[in-house]
Amino acid sequence: MNSHAYGLSIVVPVYRGAATVALLVEALARLRPEGGMEVVLVNDGSPDNSADVCRSLLGRADVPVVYIEHMRNFGEHNAVMTGLRHISGAYVITMDDDLQNPAEEVLKLYDHAREGNWDVVYTRYARKEHAGWRNLGSRFANKVADWLLDKPKGLYLSSFRCMSAQVVQAVTQYSGPYPYVDGLLLQVTQRIDSIEVRHLPRAEGRSNYNLRRLVLLWLNLATSFSLAPLRLAIFLGILMALLGAIGAVATIIEALSTHATPSGWASTMTVILLVSGVQSMILGVLGEYVGRTFLSANGKPQGSVRAVERGKSEMAQRDRAA
Secondary structure: OOOOOEEEEEEEEEOOOOOOHHHHHHHHHOOOOOOOEEEEEEEOOOOOOHHHHHHHHHHHOOOOEEEEEEOOOOOHHHHHHHHHOOOOEEEEEEOOOOOOOOOHHHHHHHHHHHHOOOOEEEEEEOOOOOOHHHHHHHHHHHHHHHHHOOOOOOOOOOOOEEEEHHHHHHHOOOOOOOOOHHHHHHHHOOOEEEEEEOOOOOOOOOOOOOHHHHHHHHHHHHHHOOOHHHHHHHHHHHHHHHHHHHHHHHHHHHHHHHOOOOOOHHHHHHHHHHHHHHHHHHHHHHHHHHHHHHHHHOOOOOOOEEEEEEOHHHHHHHHHHO
16 A cells, blocks of 8 residues: 555446446556556446456456455445555546546546645536436435535535545545445545546446435445434434423313313324334434444454456566565
C-alpha cells in the first residue's frame, strides 16, 4: 500500500459484466495517467462467464490487470472493499463495469484529485441515464445520507469516485460484514470535492440493482454508521406517550362531565393499531441493530477471496519495482 507502484489504481466490481468488462478495460488501456495505472477487477460471484472474460484479460490487456474472485456474491460495496485491499496506486478510482462512465472521464477525475490535493472526489451528473425508479431511489438515498451522515450538503454520493491511498488505508481497516464505502469515507475525512462528468446509457443488459438491493443498501447506510434510527424510535415513543396521556385526560374529563361511558370502539381500535404499529417499527429497528451486531460478533465475513491473479504486465511492473 505504501510503495505506490502506480499513480492510479482503478477498482471495478464485476457482476454479470461478461459483455462489457473487456470493452471497459480496453478503453482504460488507452489512457496515460501520470505515474501509470493498473486495473483491479473483483468478480463478486457473477453467475455468467465474467470469470473467463476477466482471466483472458490477464494475458492480453495492454494495461496491468489484477483479477480477484469472490467465493460467492457479497454485494457491490463488499467487492469494492476487497479491491481496495489489493491496490498499488497513490490514488484509487472506483467505477462500475457497465460502461455508463466514459473512460476518458477517469483522467479528469484523477487530475482534479491530484492537483487539488483532495482526499476524495465524487462525481455528479447533469443527466443520469438510469431508469426513472432508479434515479428516484438514488435521490432518496442521498437525502437519507444528508440526514444520517456528516455529509456536506448537496454532495452526491456516486460509485464513480476517486480516493487517495491514505484514505483507502484508513477505510480498509473496517472489517465488519456490512460495509458502506461512502459512510466510511465520510467518517475518515472532510477534504472532499466533486466534479461534473458525463453519464452514458447502459451499453448491455439491465442494472443489477433492484428494489431489494436498494433497500438493503439503505439499511446499511442507516444502521451501520448512524444512531439516528434509534433516536427516531425514541422520539416516536415519546410522542405516542404524550398523545396517549392527552387522550387519557380527555377521556376522564368527558366521563366526569357527561357521566356516561363513551362508546368509542372505533377510536379505541385506531389508537391500539397506531400504538402497535409504532411499537412494531421500534422493535424492528432494534432487531436490525441487534441482528447486525450478532452477525458481526460471530465473524460473518465481509468477503471470501477464492483467487488473486495478476497479468503479465502487472508482474513485470512489480519485478521492475523490486
